[in-house]
Amino acid sequence: MHAIETENLTKDYALGFWRKRPYRALDRLTLQVSPGEVFGFLGPNGAGKTTTLKLLMQLVFPTAGRAEILDRPVGDVEVRRRIGYLPENPYFYDHLTAEELLRYYGRLFGLDRATRRQRAGELLDEVGLGAERRLALRRYSKGMLQRVGLAQALLNRPQVVFLDEPMSGLDPIGRRMVRDLILRLRDRGTTVFFSSHILSDAEALCSRVAILAGGRLVSSGRLTDMLAFEVKGWDLVVDGLSADALTGLGPGLIRTTTIAEGRYALELPADARPDEWMARCTALGGRVVSLNPLRETLEDFFVRQVGAHHRRTEPGSNN
Numbered sequence: 001m002h003a004i005e006t007e008n009l010t011k012d013y014a015l016g017f018w019r020k021r022p023y024r025a026l027d028r029l030t031l032q033v034s035p036g037e038v039f040g041f042l043g044p045n046g047a048g049k050t051t052t053l054k055l056l057m058q059l060v061f062p063t064a065g066r067a068e069i070l071d072r073p074v075g076d077v078e079v080r081r082r083i084g085y086l087p088e089n090p091y092f093y094d095h096l097t098a099e100e101l102l103r104y105y106g107r108l109f110g111l112d113r114a115t116r117r118q119r120a121g122e123l124l125d126e127v128g129l130g131a132e133r134r135l136a137l138r139r140y141s142k143g144m145l146q147r148v149g150l151a152q153a154l155l156n157r158p159q160v161v162f163l164d165e166p167m168s169g170l171d172p173i174g175r176r177m178v179r180d181l182i183l184r185l186r187d188r189g190t191t192v193f194f195s196s197h198i199l200s201d202a203e204a205l206c207s208r209v210a211i212l213a214g215g216r217l218v219s220s221g222r223l224t225d226m227l228a229f230e231v232k233g234w235d236l237v238v239d240g241l242s243a244d245a246l247t248g249l250g251p252g253l254i255r256t257t258t259i260a261e262g263r264y265a266l267e268l269p270a271d272a273r274p275d276e277w278m279a280r281c282t283a284l285g286g287r288v289v290s291l292n293p294l295r296e297t298l299e300d301f302f303v304r305q306v307g308a309h310h311r312r313t314e315p316g317s318n319n
Contacts, residue, residue: 001071003160003191004033004056009065011051025051027215028065033193033208035159038186040202041195043212044306049195050088051215053164057085069160081109084153088164088195090145094138098129098148101137102155109156123151128177142169150178154185161185163194167201179205199302213306226301233294234268236277238286245284249277263289 009029014020026048033039043049054060056067058075072079092101099120106116124133127147137145146169153161166182167175182192182205196202202209203223210220219226233254240262255267268277278288 001035002032002068003035003037004031004039004067004069004193005071006031006052006056006067007065009052009055009067010063011048011055011060012063025215026055029212029217031210031217031220033191035191036186036189037207038182038192038194038205040206040209041193041212042197042199042202042209042302043195044197047212048215049212050164052212053085053087053162053195056162081156082159084156084158084161086146086149086153086161086163086166088168090149090152092137092145092148092152095136097136098124098133098140098151101148102151105152105155111156119155119157120151123154124148126154126181127151128174143171143174146170147174147177150181158190160191160193163192165196166194167196167198175201199297203297211302211305213310218305218308219301231270231293231295233270234272234274234277235290235292235294236266236268236274236281237263237289237291238266238281239263239289241281241284241286245286248284249280267294 007030009026010024011026012022012024015023029048029052041049041052051060055062056069056074067074069076069079070082093104096104102120102123103116106119111119127150129144129147129151132140132144137148140148146166150163150166153163163182166178170178179201182194185192206223208220208222209226211218237259241264242262246256246264249266252269252272253266254269257265257267259265266277268274274291278291281288
């Protein structure tokens with residue numbers, strides 16, 4: 001069983017007024033998302049992320065290909081009862097309060113009055129809205145509206161949640177709240193499919209990701225397989241070393257950065273033995289503060305993959 005599956009999903013738009021020309025926003029997207037995983041859908045602006053989500057929500061319809069959610073066609077009414085969706089730019093009835101809005105959506109899901117009140121209160125607590133829940137939404141900031149949008153996406157306790165740029169408009173505290181919420185959903189067995197261009201969030205949350213560029217899937221897989229996770233070096237931070245002691249460490253350092261008086265960041269090559277360097281620093285009167293491996297990040301991988309795609313599709317390319 002797949003929580004989400006697409007096969008050759010394609011969307012063309014007609015551009016222009018008199019002489020329309022086709023524009024391919026999504027080109028033969030094929031992917032599978034397993035139940036209970038957090039799946040990151042990554043790409044720069046205009047890559048096709050929002051188009052994909054709109055196709056899955058049937059806000060637009062495909063030119064070709066197919067899509068299924070929970071092994072049922074995306075238009076199935078029963079499937080809609082079991083999913084939640086937060087659009088990139090949510091728009092709500094701004095004369096309602098957050099409480100009133102959630103209770104309204106609860107009625108659309110067929111929840112009784114007591115259940116609507118209970119779930120609205122619990123979800124507003126979970127997204128960090130206190131007394132503001134009794135204010136009209138037109139008085140909300142973008143970040144507060146984003147929190148309300150998250151609450152409405154979870155109102156029916158969905159099995160699959162689709163989040164389009166869920167960190168958009170949030171301050172650092174709000175972003176941390178959303179990350180914690182996504183991890184709680186994962187622990188409950190909920191499938192979370194979210195699009196983002198904030199790569200650090202995907203790196204911290206996702207078991208697997210897909211990367212889009214120009215409407216095409218350029219890479220997909222587990223982070224442990226996709227990233228070049230072999231150690232490319234070591235970052236050793238030491239404190240309490242004098243300048244003479246630093247010189248006494250000997251050759252082999254790639255770079256030495258002074259952080260403060262007596263505190264240094266030492267970059268070691270990949271084949272170095274960190275334990276020997278730590279022992280050497282300690283023998284010279286220093287104290288080891290931290291040791292971290294240097295690896296490729298998801299951002300490095302993202303830039304490389306997108307750049308390769310653009311080079312392949314440039315005019316004059318042989319591919």
